[in-house]
Amino acid sequence: DDGGPDPETYCGHGRGGMGEEVKRKEDQRFITGRGNYVDDIKKPGMLHCELVRSPHAHARIENIDKSRALDVDGVVAVLTAEDLLEYDLATMPTLMADTQDVLVNDKVKFQSQEVAAVIATDRYTAKDGAQKVVVDYDVLDPVVDPYDALEDDAPLIRDDIEGQEDNHCLDWETGDREATDRVFDECEVTVKEDMLYQRLHPAPIETCGAVGDYDPGKDKLTVHMTSQAPHIHRTLFAQVSGIPEHKIRIVSPDVGGGFGNKVPIYPGYVVAAAASYVLERPVKWMEERSENIQSTGFARDYHMTGELAATKEGKIRAVRTDVLANHGAYNAVAQPSNFPAGFFNIFTGSYDVETAYGSLTAAYTNTAPGGVAYRCSFRVTEAVYLIERMVKVLADELDMDPAEIRRKNFIQPEQFPYESPTGWNYDSGDYEGALDLALEMADYDHYREEQQRRIDEDADKLLGIGISSFTEIVGAGPGKTCDIAGVEMFDSADIRVHPTGKATVRVGVQTQGQGHETTFAQIVAEELGMNVDDIVVEHGDTDTDPYGLGTYGSRSTPVAGAAAAVAARKVREKAKSIAANELEAAEEDVTWDRQSGEFHVAGAPERSIGITEIAAGAYMNHPSSEEPGLEAVDYYDPPEMTYPFGSYIVVVEVDRETGEVAFEKFVAVDDCGNRINPMVIEGQIHGGLAQGIGTAMLEQVTFDDNGNVTGGDFMNYLLPTSMEIPEFETGYTVTPSPHHPIGAKGVGESPTVGSPPAIVNAVVDAMKHGGITHVEMPMTPDVVWEKLDEAGLAI
Ligand code: CDP
16 A cells, blocks of 8 residues: 555544644744754854945945944954955855855845945844945946846946856747748737736845854854755855865755745855954854845746737637846756746646747846746746736636636646647646636625626626636656755655654754654654654754755655655565564565554454554564664655646625725635645635735835835835735645655645736736736735726726
8 A cells, every 4th residue: 555646535534633633743943933043052162243235236346444444342354355265255156056246246236236244253243243344436337127227328237257148048938930920920819918927025034044053173164044945055065165065064954934935045144254264263154135125036027928819718828927036146047957937938837738838038137146946837827917917808808707718728637748849748627627616615696797787787896807827837856857055855754763662753854944844744644543642753964864956846745755655665665574473474464554654464463563562572672684773865856747636716896986906705725636734725826825824915026227125125115914915715626646656746835836927817807897908916006996997997
């Protein structure tokens, strides 16, 4: 019995296995204030680092005068690029193999770029010192808009790259251009829309930080850091610093949210580690909020054009898209190296279309580098937004119901595994099932009638209903196609069952609040017949955990979750041999019963034995055919990615007088295959929907013409609070992944990916009778009011 994709196999069995709503183990320490985050770490003799950042977006550094800073009592050192050059640490590679300054050597390329580091006995002194570092800048013209950056007369940003003559960063394309153009020429109906997926910031509650701790006695560098991917960070630290990898330990303790923001390596981490190495004392660096928003990895910033070609009856035949991507000052997108546009090529979504073509140009601008996968599998969010918006545009063009047009075009359950026109292999799906459930939960027909009634009665508040039937792609690898800095994207789990029958599970991924300490224990409990309370899950320490590529893009369950199940099955295989020894039966006569979690002799269920006795047997009475001990490790290279999906329906009221949008109803139906912990999933959905609402309604990092960040703090970068979040009604369907060992798909990012187009579609829907086809995010009241005015609907 290997379990596998059949959802009926799993029911938790009262031991906290798969499918049970086990309370999150980690919450005990989080809600009692006993979490241990990077900023909680205090070491004897620890120094503090403060970074001097550039006020200008584009400027040549003419001189840095450290002397006044060094005069401040308590300032121990001031480091500049010149000092780091001595250790060959003045620059570092980005995840896309660009070269980024750790501290600016010659030319500042974005506002808030790191120019110098002041190390002092406490944080306030370091800050005082930082204010006394005098930097002479020769200010240059900046360019922040990617369209302007590609103009002939734009100032050249990357004069450090040999042969670079303009701000062009890269080109990319996918699909069949000729076939797609042909279908567009033939089709009776074509629609086109320009849309911006604005620059966002993941804005985790905890900002980025590190404590570098070089031990000259052991000649070992420990870096405690806010990392979503400790192992790959250790490899990169070793490559950059020249310190052998076994002499580096990365510890990622509790992490207060990552959302993609803690995947890249930032200059602050390197400076803290380098300063500790140079000064032979622990050095802490911890960002402030505005530093985090202004300098660390942003997300999105895709200027997209979408086009659909269809029949008059609403059958979509082709999708075409062109994108201008703003990559900021460096190519530092955090994506598998072979995918410069991430998984954007999934832009045909849930629909069975004949052909598709996508092209993209990326530009350098004088803005912070980034393009991280903010609660997103590498640009799938942008792709989903594009296709789900375009389906609505087409529905309105044809005056068709947006639910009906989706039904007409969905990939059907029997078509799986389905190869998309851009070459992705979808594992499984039942898109219509999810949509039907969402329509029923949303009372769709009632709201359609209510919408018409309000139009007929010229009501002050219009109603709009938006749908998004998204498909995701999560769980990168496989390693042969997906790598980070050359390292294949597998993941791992190491299970050690101790003599008393309790177990420690170590994984290569790193939780940032998703509940892995509970859900990974549930997988192992399920597969070994153990009680979930008897299993502890550890992660985030490169000295003890097996190598893994980390947590982002909802890859933990699809990859490390699979590794946990396979490792547990390896343990179970050995347990069987030990059980046979203990039961004095032949191994082939012994079977495992998932329900009881015990092995028994075939035909004699009373002769049974569970993990506690088996563990004792493994250490105290091991069979001569086996080694002692009960442990296994698995490095899991996924054969394919998993394709979770869902249908979201949003009903909004739009105030014709003020442009305010209020949520009337918010229904989210998700399908993530077999569910490990429904309560954790519910929490993931709620959080992700809140972030989707932030995206659609509030958030945007903005710049003025001088390159000043004008949306770089929480006064201007507006996060949703409980006041803006409506009640969510969640539902689910279960379509297991056929290739995942426990039939699970990822879920963490689905709501952030799927909800923005549903919300925008709803707002557009409220104004469609006025001819409105699109509203740009964030849909603040002024933006919506302008559209109402344009449609002649404002009062
Ligand atoms: O990689 P990340 O943890 O961010 O995303 P995920 O793999 O989608 O998992 C998010 C949380 O939901 C984890 O605690 C998972 O174990 C849990 N989950 C679940 O209970 N059942 C699923 N089918 C998928 C995820």
